[in-house]
Amino acid sequence: MMSCSLAPQRPGMPARQISASSFAEEFDAARNQLNKLDFEQEQNHDQEHEDESPMASPSLSSSDSLTSEEPSPLGSDNGDDDVTPFTPMVDPDNDNVADDFAFAFDIDGVLVRGGKPIPEAIEAMKVLNGENEFGIKVPYIFLTNGGGKFESERCANLSRQLDMTVSEGQLICGHTPMRELSSRYRDCSVLVVGGEGETCRLVAESYGFHDVITPGDILKANASTAPFRRLTPAEHAASRDLLFSSRRRHRRPEVVRKLSDIVVFAVFVFADSHDWASDLQIILDIAQSRGGRLETRSETFDKGPPIYFSHSDVVWSAAHEHVRLGMGALRKMVETVFEETTSGRKLVTHAFGKPQVGTFEFAERLLRQWRAEKHGLPFGILPCGRSQGPKTVYFVGDTPESDVKGTNAMDEKSGREGTEWYSILVKTGVYQEGTEPRYRPRKLVGNVLDAVHHGIRREMARKRTATEGRLLPLDVDGFKKMGEGRMPEVVE
Numbered sequence: 436m437m438s439c440s441l442a443p444q445r446p447g448m449p450a451r452q453i454s455a456s457s458f459a460e461e462f463d464a465a466r467n468q469l470n471k472l473d474f475e476q477e478q479n480h481d482q483e484h485e486d487e488s489p490m491a492s493p494s495l496s497s498s499d500s501l502t503s504e505e506p507s508p509l510g511s512d513n514g515d516d517d518v519t520p521f522t523p524m525v526d527p528d529n530d531n532v533a534d535d536f537a538f539a540f541d542i543d544g545v546l547v548r549g550g551k552p553i554p555e556a557i558e559a560m561k562v563l564n565g566e567n568e569f570g571i572k573v574p575y576i577f578l579t580n581g582g583g584k585f586e587s588e589r590c591a592n593l594s595r596q597l598d599m600t601v602s603e604g605q606l607i608c609g610h611t612p613m614r615e616l617s618s619r620y621r622d623c624s625v626l627v628v629g630g631e632g633e634t635c636r637l638v639a640e641s642y643g644f645h646d647v648i649t650p651g652d653i654l655k656a657n658a659s660t661a662p663f664r665r666l667t668p669a670e671h672a673a674s675r676d677l678l679f680s681s682r683r684r685h686r687r688p689e690v691v692r693k694l695s696d697i698v699v700f701a702v703f704v705f706a707d708s709h710d711w712a713s714d715l716q717i718i719l720d721i722a723q724s725r726g727g728r729l730e731t732r733s734e735t736f737d738k739g740p741p742i743y744f745s746h747s748d749v750v751w752s753a754a755h756e757h758v759r760l761g762m763g764a765l766r767k768m769v770e771t772v773f774e775e776t777t778s779g780r781k782l783v784t785h786a787f788g789k790p791q792v793g794t795f796e797f798a799e800r801l802l803r804q805w806r807a808e809k810h811g812l813p814f815g816i817l818p819c820g821r822s823q824g825p826k827t828v829y830f831v832g833d834t835p836e837s838d839v840k841g842t843n844a845m846d847e848k849s850g851r852e853g854t855e856w857y858s859i860l861v862k863t864g865v866y867q868e869g870t871e872p873r874y875r876p877r878k879l880v881g882n883v884l885d886a887v888h889h890g891i892r893r894e895m896a897r898k899r900t901a902t903e904g905r906l907l908p909l910d911v912d913g914f915k916k917m918g919e920g921r922m923p924e925v926v927e
Contacts, residue, residue: 531570532573532810532811533573533574533891534813535826535827536573536827536829536894537575537576537802537806537825537828538574538576538829538830538831538887538890539576539578539802540575540577540578540831540883541577541579541830541831541833541864542581543581543752543753543833543864544751544752544832544865545833545863545864545883546559546577546593546596546597548752548863550596553883554882555882555883555885556597557597557598557599559882559884560597562887564599569895572810573890573891574805574806574810576798576801576802576805577605578794579606579609580609580751580761580788580789581706582608582610582706583630583634583638585637585638585641586606586611589608602805602809604801604805604809605805607798609705609745609762610635610638610703610706610787612787612794613703613743613745614642616743617642617644620700620701621643623646623700624646624647624648624700625646625647625699625700625701625702626648626650626699626717627639627648628650628703628704628705629704629709629714629745630706630709635706648677648697648699651670651671653694653729654666655675655676655677656694657730660716660717660720661712661717663712663713664712664713678691679691693730694729694730695728697729698727698728699721699724699740700727700740701727701740702741702742702743703743704743704745704762704766705745706745707765711765715769718742719772719773719776721739721740722739722740722782723736724738724739726738726740727740736780739782741784741785742769742782742784743784743785743786744763744765744766744785744787744788745786746761746763746787746837747762747766747837748761748788749761749836750764751865752833752863766784766786769782770782789838790838790840791841792841792844792845795841795844795845796845799828799845802828806824806825826855827894828855828857829857829859829886830842830856831859831887832858832860832861833864833865834864834866835860835865835872835874835875835876836873839858839874840873842856842858842876843874843876846858857877857890858877858878859876859879860872860880861883861885862880863882
């Protein structure tokens, strides 16, 4: 891996200050506490099950298999073992909270479409918050491949759309796990692509990336980089100057007189591109460069820096009646055009987000933290050595290729002794009713309210079965049709 100290770097803006209530600090506390409680126990369990499922995935997916020598992209480089004290902020009205199951939701196509709430979404949240026939509250979180905003801003938007309060401790965006790589590239120049205006740069800086370059910065320094793209006056003013006289950074002098003085050590596509042509050109330029040095070309085309996408969804559900192209389409374009322009050489890129198992593991940790903080549920180690958490997580999504595939893969990796991840597919987004989903869910329903009712009633039926000591009849046809494989479905 390239080292940041090998080449001089341009001066960067000071790291953006983060409030004490930010998601970054909240998740740090959760992650440190969880690592202390269950890392050693779960490490052995994961090793036992990592090869059981053909759908099992690493923390990142790649366009080609990673070598066994390559370290985990999410591995910690700072060796920081300090543990932030954990103090639950328990809701005082928690007399009747479901302690053995929870929900996780995709957002676009499940709760929201085109910026407006899907009609049944508000009612579904009310049901989870206690307005149901059983009078119970059910913990839940949100796991979306969307991004391009601060987690706090996405929470504010979702709160307004669903007419409720959504906490940063409940939400994971597609680029949220990228924060784990900030220690590796903290003092390196990185290219951040996507989103509107300067927002993704600011998000990256809040994660701990100190030297963030955007495509706009490169176009400002050399307008001929993308011959059919011209920055607007506002874009030109917002973009930073890469070329300047001598300045001092990290206690060493530095002079950047031309773009080739700058080395990009990694490319991060945080959100969907707003200008595919110029972003594609700049990403390819860096992929074909000599070690990430701008405006250079490698003779072998294998010296470029790693390229990370926050997710790999080719399509997503927007306001239009038909699905729209997403970041996964840009990823495929980058790989395909690279191959076409390098005489057939393959480009390996990496993706976070769903359906990667690492993203679901990230979500399970957040969910355990949220249950403890919000609902006062147990947060520790059981006598058997497993972490305390829900026995079942119902994941509700609209995309078979990401939501269903990832949930089923996570369930396979968890094994029968771990948390059951139960996939529910709705018909309000990407999935087209009447078609056979490429990856079969455990349950297919009309909308998110149907999904919530199904999960709660399934749990109540299981409780009655356990209490009465008898088995309910199985819906065998539905069992086979929908691919139920781990837990028999019960009917009332």
